[in-house]
Amino acid sequence: MFQERRKRFSDQLSDDSLALFFSGKAPYKLGDEKYPFAADRSFYWLSGLDKENMILLLGKCHGQYFEYLFIEPYDEILAKWVGGRILPKEAADISGITSIYECSEIWDILASLLSRNFNNSLQLDVYLDLSKQEANQQTAAINFATKLKALYPYVYILNSAPIMARARMIKDEDEINKLKQAIHITDLAIQNMMKNAHGNISENELEAHFDFVLKCNLCDHSFPSIIAGGKNATILHYDSNDQIVKDGEMVLCDLGASYKYLNADITRTFPVNGKFTPRQRQIYDIVLRGNKMIMAMVKPGLTLRQLNNELISFYEKELTAIGLLNNDKTVNDYYWHGVSHMLGLETHDVTVANYQLEPGNVFTIEPGLYLEDENIGIRIEDNVLVTPDGCINLSKDIIKEPDEIEAFMAQYKK
Ligand SMILES: [Mn+2]
Incomplete structure (x- = not known):
């Protein structure tokens, strides 16, 4: 089901392109207390996953489609306090995505994708969900866009929100x-x-x-x-x-x-x-x-x-x-x-x-x-x-x- 949804979404993207979605983070409330976490709904719609700090990367290059999921590493001490984080196998079973990495690896993987797959592209479009911008608020997508543009000034940043909205409707x-x-x-x-x-x-x-x-x-x-x-x-x-x-x-x-x-x-x-x-x-x-x-x-x-x-x-x-x-x-x-x-x-x-x-x-x-x-x-x-x-x-x-x-x-x- 989630594979089918990802396909429905990525069919609408341009030929040489990447699209990224961030599950998000629970905001702080008071002291060490957080508000309950609510996963970004587009991220959830595409992956079936509802945990914090995950990134979904979908890509299309010369007619080839690929997908990666980035999750937090398993932490034994944290597991004793709040239960274990999701393991790569569980994430794969739910989402149907087989390429799963740790979040810290995303920039290395992007670098290799960009040099390996897209080095002949005239234009590389990067779709980010830029829909939920409140005044003076740095969303995960905005932070990502800023760093991406600094490292790869030739990429085009596009807003995936209207495409997602049409799919999700x-x-x-x-x-x-x-x-x-x-x-x-x-x-x-x-x-x-x-x-x-x-x-x-x-x-x-x-x-x-x-x-x-x-x-x-x-x-x-x-x-x-x-x-x-x-x-x-x-x-x-x-x-x-x-x-x-x-x-x-x-x-x-x-x-x-x-x-x-x-x-x-x-x-x-x-x-x-x-x-x-x-x-x-x-x-x-x-x-x-x-x-x-x-x-x-x-x-x-x-x-x-x-x-x-x-x-x-x-x-x-x-x-x-x-x-x-x-x-x-x-x-x-x-x-x-x-x-x-x-x-x-x-x-x-x-x-x-x-x-x-x-x-x-x-x-x-x-x-x-x-x-x-x-x-x-x-x-x-x-x-x-x-x-x-x-x-x-x-x-x-x-x-x-x-x-x-x-x-x-x-x-x-x-
Ligand atoms: Mn109503």
Whole structure:
């Protein structure tokens, strides 16, 4: 599988070229404590490996393809403290790469490659992932480019990010299956929240009911959960999750399980006491119809921006009809985010500007409406897979019809 992915990627590279990917390092937190390590997702997608300080080198030269993996040496003392690092044989078994060296050898191997394989090349392209540059931040790729240019000024540095993004946006069967599992666990965890919800429960207790199911199923979080009761739901990235959800209020839950690095991203909003008020149901119904309308519209060739524009036109009609657009108000006063983003190994997964949907894409559909004055914030988010003529709703089992939510919660009412 990883060999197939490397081939799909390297087919897009120029004839005489190298491409390098770095797994990365966990950043320091405090003292001797580090943040949990998250392997660079393109590195992982190409290799199946998720350990620190690894480098993947892919190359093409006069029609010949080659690949090298560089890993840290085995350290017996370190092994007694934190467990052994991955051995070359394990790395080879997982990735399918047979040429494995220690990281310290990379510059010698590059020197020999450049003199041996590329000495007749008019131009040598070196692809690096230059996508994640924050201001004043030296990434592994930037550091590498700087040294490479100093030693070999004739090489051309190119950005592999758009090529990788296009490759990663087409999900293979393995990714779809893992995503389905992530969504299934998210479903069970949301059910556990709904079962245990009642008026005046705290957001953190609801969160604990979600987290319990994830932990039992060996899943991580795709991102920090948003559990936002009442007015808190009108703050898009609220994540304090420490307030009481009053009886009669709704709670917006934007969360997801991550299963083997594939991330679900689901939002459900429900009345905490199990019963919608007429006004809550009226607003909920508009968001739900927006969710279904966009889902029915999906097909290859469209952009996510077009889908968002369709939602805004829909809201213009609907909000006018219920009198919310009086007094110079616009849709933007009630809805100000995008309706979709790509989903996969990252929750806001890689993409390229003005990308036109293709079969195999997975993305979110998440219309919302936020009425701050009425303490109502509603978002309904599903995850869909694009097919040749539409899409499949991967999260169709997670209940969202108001009647179904009420019937489900009524069974568990104490
Ligand atoms: Mn989302």
